[in-house]
Amino acid sequence: MSIHSTVAHDVPAFEWERRPRRRAWLQAIARFGARKPLGAAGIVIIMTMAAMAVLAPLVSPFDPNYVRAQDRLRPPDVPFFFGTDQLGRDVLSRIIWGARISLFVGFISVGIGTGAGSLLGIVSGYWGGAPDMFIQRGMDALMAFPTLILALVIMSVLGIGIANAMIAIGIVMAPQMGRVVRGAVLSVKQSQYVDAARAIGASDFRIVYQHIVPNVTAPVVILATAGLGTAILTEASLSFLGFGTPPNVASWGADLSSAGRAFLEQAPWLGLFPGIAISLAVLGFNLLGDALRDIWDPRLRASR
Numbered sequence: 001m002s003i004h005s006t007v008a009h010d011v012p013a014f015e016w017e018r019r020p021r022r023r024a025w026l027q028a029i030a031r032f033g034a035r036k037p038l039g040a041a042g043i044v045i046i047m048t049m050a051a052m053a054v055l056a057p058l059v060s061p062f063d064p065n066y067v068r069a070q071d072r073l074r075p076p077d078v079p080f081f082f083g084t085d086q087l088g089r090d091v092l093s094r095i096i097w098g099a100r101i102s103l104f105v106g107f108i109s110v111g112i113g114t115g116a117g118s119l120l121g122i123v124s125g126y127w128g129g130a131p132d133m134f135i136q137r138g139m140d141a142l143m144a145f146p147t148l149i150l151a152l153v154i155m156s157v158l159g160i161g162i163a164n165a166m167i168a169i170g171i172v173m174a175p176q177m178g179r180v181v182r183g184a185v186l187s188v189k190q191s192q193y194v195d196a197a198r199a200i201g202a203s204d205f206r207i208v209y210q211h212i213v214p215n216v217t218a219p220v221v222i223l224a225t226a227g228l229g230t231a232i233l234t235e236a237s238l239s240f241l242g243f244g245t246p247p248n249v250a251s252w253g254a255d256l257s258s259a260g261r262a263f264l265e266q267a268p269w270l271g272l273f274p275g276i277a278i279s280l281a282v283l284g285f286n287l288l289g290d291a292l293r294d295i296w297d298p299r300l301r302a303s304r
Contacts, residue, residue: 032291035295036291036294038287038291039290039292040291041284042283042286042287042288042289042291043284043288044284045280045281045283045284045287046281046285049099049103049280049281049284050099050103052096052099053099053103053104056097056099060092060093060097061079061081061090061092062089062090063093064094064097065089065248065250066089067087067088067089068084068087069087070088071088072084072086073267074088075267075269076269080092082095082269082273083267083269085255085263085267085270086263086267086270091255091269091270091273091274092273093250094250094255095252095273095277097250098250098255098274098277099277099281100250101235101245101249101250101251102232102235102236102277102278102281103232103281105162105166105231105232105244106228106229106231106232106235106281107228108166109165109166109167109168109169109173109231109234109235110170110224110227110231111170112167112169112170112173113169113170113171113172113227113231114177114224114227116170116171116174116177117173117174117175117176117178117180117181118181118216120178120182121177121178121179121180121182121184121216122185122208122212122213122216123135124136124182124185125181125182125185125186126185126189126212127204135178138175139174139175139178142174142175143179147230147234148234148237148238150171150172151168151172151234151237152238152241152243154172155168155238155243160242160244162244162245165238165239165243165244165245168238169231169238172234173227173231176223176227177223177227180220181216181219184215184219185212185216188211188212188215188216191211193211194207194211194212197211219296221292222292222293222296223289225289225292226285226289226290228285228289229283229285229286229289230282232281232282232285233278233282235253236251236274239252239253239254239257240254240256240257241257242257252277253274253278256270256271256274
């Protein structure tokens with residue numbers, strides 16, 4: 001039996017295909033970490049919080065809603081490493097479970113804003129005319145309001161709740177995404193390959209699908225990544241003001257609202273640890289978004 005046939009029998013063919021792919025991914029990650037250490041730090045923060053959210057039932061030391069009257073407002077020590085709140089609930093457990101709400105709301109709301117904003121930006125930039133004028137005036141009206149104020153106005157119409165908070169944050173994020181996509185579409189549709197596609201009789205939808213969408217993906221990903229931090233911060237602000245998650249749901253913003261404001265002087269850890277969690281989440285997504293922007297647009301890196 002030849003050497004080639006022996007290797008073929010010992011190692012299946014798909015293993016040979018999988019190993020180079022795995023090695024290429026590892027090399028790409030290593031290059032990214034070497035080129036953008038701050039971006040790699042952002043990935044570490046995000047992955048840590050994602051793992052914490054997914055494994056919350058396993059890594060949480062206590063039930064986040066279990067009330068211990070005898071342990072209320074206990075300072076950080078063993079076994080309550082982040083202390084307890086005014087009801088005796090473990091703050092560390094509520095931080096871990098709160099990551100689920102923050103990341104879930106962040107990703108869904110960014111998905112809503114990215115989808116709606118990208119669609120409006122493509123329609124506005126590619127077809128122009130009356131649709132462009134109507135869409136841009138609507139975006140101007142929405143962007144005239146501060147982010148939190150606009151979200152509060154939408155929440156006052158839709159009502160209180162996590163689902164409505166995600167819709168409100170998505171609506172707030174859509175105009176900025178639409179503006180970025182519209183600018184990219186205006187640039188791409190003047191390209192020669194788009195003119196060539198029109199010359200051979202390609203339909204508008206085919207041109208948009210094959211040429212416009214692939215070329216606006218990079219700015220959309222960059223803006224969506226940075227927007228995740230904004231979405232998490234906005235959700236925390238809404239929950240802090242009582243418009244987000246209900247009191248029985250572990251949430252960083254809700255914990256700041258229900259406990260931090262009333263007991264901040266007596267128990268400063270009630271505001272300290274949720275605030276640190278929110279800050280780290282926002283920092284992680286901002287670092288990653290900034291690194292992606294530098295990689296995909298070297299002109300911005302050169303201008304710094």
